[in-house]
Amino acid sequence: MSLRASVTSEFSLDDVRLPDDAKLPGARGLSGPLACLSEARFGIVFGSVGAARDCLETTLDYVGSRVVFEKPLSGYQLTQAKIADMAVELGKAQLLALHLGKLKDDGRIKPEQVSVGKLNNVREAIKIARQCRTLLGANGITLEYPVIRHANNLESVLTYEGTSEVHQLVIGEALTGVSAFR
Secondary structure, three states: OOOOOOOOOOOOOOOOOOOHHHOOOOOOOOHHHHHHHHHHHHHHHHHHHHHHHHHHHHHHHHHHHOEEOOEEHHHOHHHHHHHHHHHHHHHHHHHHHHHHHHHHHOOOOOHHHHHHHHHHHHHHHHHHHHHHHHHOHHHHHOOOOOHHHHHHHHHHHOOOOOOHHHHHHHHHHHHHOOOOOO
C-alpha cells in the first residue's frame, strides 16, 4: 500500500562464512552496514520534509479554492490554525535538515544526530500529512491529490531504517552514556 516504486522483500543468510578478502574494507563488526543505514536515514531527514511540503502546498491550493458556505475553506479560523501549526512544524523540520546537512558537509555529524533528524522529521511529516488529509475532506483519500500517497509512504518510513523506538534508544544512549540495547 506504500512505497510502491520500491521492491520490498526478505533476504536471509544462514550459516554463511566469507573469506577475509570479502569483508568491507575498514569495517569492524557492524560499523560498515550501520554506516550505510546512517546514510539512508540522513536521506529520510530530507525526503520526509519534501513529502510534508508537498502535502501542505497541495492543501493550501485546495483550501484556497474550495468554497464552503459561500467563502473559501481557507477563510475559516480552524483551517487557518491548522495551516499555521503545520507551517511552523515544517519550518522547524527544514531548519533541522539544513543544520544536519551543514554538519555532514563539515564532517562533524554523529549517528545520534541523524537519529534526531529522522525521528523528528518523519513524526512531524506524518502529522502534517494526516492533518492535510482531513482538510481535503473526502478528496483527501483519493489519488487525485498526493496527500494520501505521502501519508501511506510516511507510515512505512516511520518504521524502516530504524523504528522510532530504535532512534529513541540511540538518542537516549548518546544522552545518558548507557546502552539500552542488549
